[in-house]
Amino acid sequence: xxxxxxxxxxxxxxxxxxxxxxxxxxxLCSFISISKDLKSSNGLGLAVTFVLTISVAICYxxxxxxxxxxxxxxxxxxxxxxxxxxxxxxxxxxxxxxxSALYISLGIFLPLITVNCAILGVVLFMxxxxxxxxxxxxxxxxxxxxxxxxxxxxxxxxRKIENAPxxxxxxxxxxxxxxxxxxxxxxxxxSGMLSVx
Amino acid sequence: xxxxxxxxxxKNNIWINNPVFVQILGICSTLAVTNNxxxxxxxxxxxxxxxxxxxxxxxxxKSFIPNKVRMIVQTLIISFYVIIVDIVLKAYMPDISKxxxxxxxxxxxxxxxxxxxxxxxxxxxxxxxFVDGFLSGIGYMIVLLPIALIRExxxxxxxxxxxxxxxxxxxxxIMITAPSAFFMIAVYIWIAKSISFNKKGDKK
Numbered sequence: 501x502x503x504x505x506x507x508x509x510x511x512x513x514x515x516x517x518x519x520x521x522x523x524x525x526x527x528l529c530s531f532i533s534i535s536k537d538l539k540s541s542n543g544l545g546l547a548v549t550f551v552l553t554i555s556v557a558i559c560y561x562x563x564x565x566x567x568x569x570x571x572x573x574x575x576x577x578x579x580x581x582x583x584x585x586x587x588x589x590x591x592x593x594x595x596x597x598x599x600s601a602l603y604i605s606l607g608i609f610l611p612l613i614t615v616n617c618a619i620l621g622v623v624l625f626m627x628x629x630x631x632x633x634x635x636x637x638x639x640x641x642x643x644x645x646x647x648x649x650x651x652x653x654x655x656x657x658x659r660k661i662e663n664a665p666x667x668x669x670x671x672x673x674x675x676x677x678x679x680x681x682x683x684x685x686x687x688x689x690x691s692g693m694l695s696v697x
Numbered sequence: 698x699x700x701x702x703x704x705x706x707x708k709n710n711i712w713i714n715n716p717v718f719v720q721i722l723g724i725c726s727t728l729a730v731t732n733n734x735x736x737x738x739x740x741x742x743x744x745x746x747x748x749x750x751x752x753x754x755x756x757x758x759k760s761f762i763p764n765k766v767r768m769i770v771q772t773l774i775i776s777f778y779v780i781i782v783d784i785v786l787k788a789y790m791p792d793i794s795k796x797x798x799x800x801x802x803x804x805x806x807x808x809x810x811x812x813x814x815x816x817x818x819x820x821x822x823x824x825x826x827f828v829d830g831f832l833s834g835i836g837y838m839i840v841l842l843p844i845a846l847i848r849e850x851x852x853x854x855x856x857x858x859x860x861x862x863x864x865x866x867x868x869x870x871i872m873i874t875a876p877s878a879f880f881m882i883a884v885y886i887w888i889a890k891s892i893s894f895n896k897k898g899d900k901k
Contacts, residue, residue: 523875528725529808574784577776577802585769614772617725617806624799669890673721674883681879688874 502630507638510631514642516690520618521650522683524625527618531651532676540609541655542648547609549644552619555587556640559623560633580623585614618647653683703828710832715889716809717840717882723809727841728878729800734857737845739786739793740800745834747778748810752830754778755818771814772805779804809833844881848872 520526527548534544559580567573592610595603613619622643626636657679666675716722727744730736754774755762762770783801786794794801804810813833818826849855852872854862871877 525725525729525875525878526803528728529722532721574780577780577783577805578773580802581772581776581805582769585772614768615806615808615811617803620806621799621803624802628798667887667891668894669887670883674886674890677879677883677886681876681883684874684876684879688876 502632502635505635507634510635511638511642514639515646515649516687517693519646519650519684519687520622520643521647522680522687524621526621527616527647530612530616531647531654531680532673534609534612535651535655535658535676538652538655538659541651543605544609544612545644545648545651546605547613548616548618548647549641551584551588551591551610551613552622552644552647553637553640554591555584555619556622556626556636557633558587559583560626560636563627576627580620581614584619584623588614618643650683650687654679657683702825706825706829706832710829711836711839712893715836715840716812716833717837717886721886722812723807723837724882725803725807727800727807727837728882729875730797731841731845731878731881732848732852732873733796734842734845734849736793736796737841739790740797740804741834741838741841743779743782743786743801744804744807744809744837745831747775747782747804747807748813748834749827749830750778751775751810752813752818753823753827755814756821756823756826759819767819768815771811775810775814776805809837840882840885844878844885847881848877852877 514520518524521528521531530544535541562579562583563573563576567576567579588610595610622640626639631639654676658676661675661679670678710716717724723744727737727740730740751771751774755771758770758774779802782804783794786797786801810830813830817829821829846856850862851869853868854860854866
């Protein structure tokens with residue numbers, strides 16, 4: 501029952517037409533709170549892409565070879581969240597050992613990612629849409645890059661808007677949500693290009 | 698004494714510190730289903746259920762959980778209740794369970810639940826934590842239900858599945874798609890904040 505979709509098309513579709521945050525509302529909390537600062541946004545985007553790719557691949561393997569054969573699918577939420585937390589923890593330790601420069605730029609964001617709904621969301625989408633392993637890989641990389649591009653764009657726009665005279669009630673959160681809405685409309689323009697469910 | 702504490706909680710959760718428009722937390726999992734009132738209602742009820750019970754459990758177990766691993770234990774408690782919700786929905790409302798898709802599971806990562814467990818249940822008695830969790834669920838509901846109501850009305854001309862607008866009503870496609878949810882919640886926050894600013898102005 502694997503859907504017949506070319507992996508390259510799936511990659512582009514998950515970046516542009518089905519952007520994980522702009523059309524599926526995933527990972528909004530950190531998207532709004534971190535995008536105040538361009539540099540942190542870049543770090544968080546990189547970290548999300550990294551963790552997303554690795555943990556979705558591991559979840560795929562566990563789902564296919566452990567949960568399904570033993571009929572334990574009802575445990576999947578707990579298993580997925582543990583896998584994500586473990587990947588984040590191990591990655592943090594590995595990066596700390598291997599590269600201190602990377603650790604300084606990524607380190608503080610890693611713990612935040614455990615509760616980022618984008619990761620769990622992609623895992624659940626992968627399960628529902630029945631992708632095979634290669635498709636899962638490209639889908640998760642694409643979703644990560646899509647999130648990254650979106651947060652960079654939002655951070656850049658917010659920096660400009662800081663000096664603009666915004667009505668008092670709309671400051672900060674309100675105007676940010678309107679920007680996100682406009683960005684989502686812009687990304688909807690891509691939907692004529694490719695269409696993957 | 699206890700009564701006054703409850704009223705303070707009601708005010709705090711529903712208006713002064715409303716999780717959505719003051720703290721901008723936890724909109725991820727539910728905003729996606731706001732183009733349908735029924736689905737939103739069910740999601741909001743699930744979030745309320747999970748928040749209330751996980752707050753209760755976290756508060757009961759708080760002296761047994763080592764401080765270092767408390768985040769992961771809280772997450773596991775939350776996922777336990779979400780699994781219950783998922784199974785109940787699958788058994789009794791299979792259509793809705795299908796329509797909600799992955800978003801039921803995403804209740805786990807809803808920041809409100811984690812936030813209440815960390816901020817309130819860690820330091821308070823079980824019963825009052827339960828009430829607090831329940832009330833923040835209500836605070837969540839009063840933001841999302843109006844949005845769902847307007848979106849469903851304008852996009853399909855229906856309310857709770859019954860069509861109430863005249864036949865020749867032309868539906869607004871934008872209201873079905875993602876951007877409208879962002880605009881609606883922005884406007885909602887704008888209105889809520891303006892009202893609270895006016896109140897502060899009066900006191901001065």
